[in-house]
Amino acid sequence: MVDGDGARRTDERPAALWAERLAEFACCPVLARRDGPHDGSSAVAVTTLVWTDGPTVTQMRALVTEFSALEPRITGTALGFEHHHTARGRALGALAWLDRDPARVRLPEAIVAQMAAEQIGYPEAAPAHWQTRAAGLLGLGPHGGEFTLPALRLLQQSARSHGWPAALRWLDGLADEPGNRLSVVR
Known part of the structure; x- marks a missing residue:
């Protein structure tokens, strides 16, 4: 020690x-x-x-x-x-926390990230489909593989506009088309 x-x-x-x-x-x-x-x-x-x-x-x-x-x-x-927390752990935690109550997409992204970090244990053990979605969320960051609040905000805006299931399908699609990179514009 x-x-x-x-x-x-x-x-x-x-x-x-x-x-x-x-x-x-x-x-x-x-x-x-x-x-x-x-x-x-x-x-x-x-x-x-x-x-x-x-x-x-x-x-x-x-x-x-x-x-x-x-x-x-x-x-x-x-x-x-x-x-x-690793970037992947933060992304998986935020996704799991939002999935428990999709109405939480209306909360500010900083609160979502903080509450997920405090309440979601062992995020790295999430099933493969959540790992894929986390990769999609991380890919929205400016350098790819980075957890950012603007990327989380973009996911939440998508969920508010189109519903949580559609936002998850969007993340699934981001992983299916790795050549199609999106970045959050600040």
Whole structure:
């Protein structure tokens, strides 16, 4: 384990071991990073769990609670949570969140992206047809493969105009015709 300032800690092995076991438990890579005072002050040091895609923060907290019964060394450890998202994970999450209630296409795209990131766990495990649609959404970005709010806005505008099923067919069509690239104009 590495401290926030990059210094190696003497107590890194136990935390690294339980982080590896937690990663298996959570079904995604998890890094345990020690943050906090390095000057011997009485402030509390925090072990920050860092992961990409996989469970939401709420789901990770529940997993840690379950996991602590198996790994007693985690009990009493001050934990922080740092959840990152890949572009594909963000696109899949937004699509899944909108699909749960298509009326959400009327919300601002920033809220859709934020709520999806907070509420959709394991987006990378979506079925193939959702992976294809995510590729279509990512292809709308300025560099292709990038999740952007303007691309999400374009999808939402399509859904508001033509309905959610038609917007999904449009994304499916974007993937079927890769030579036909569209870009959002700002």
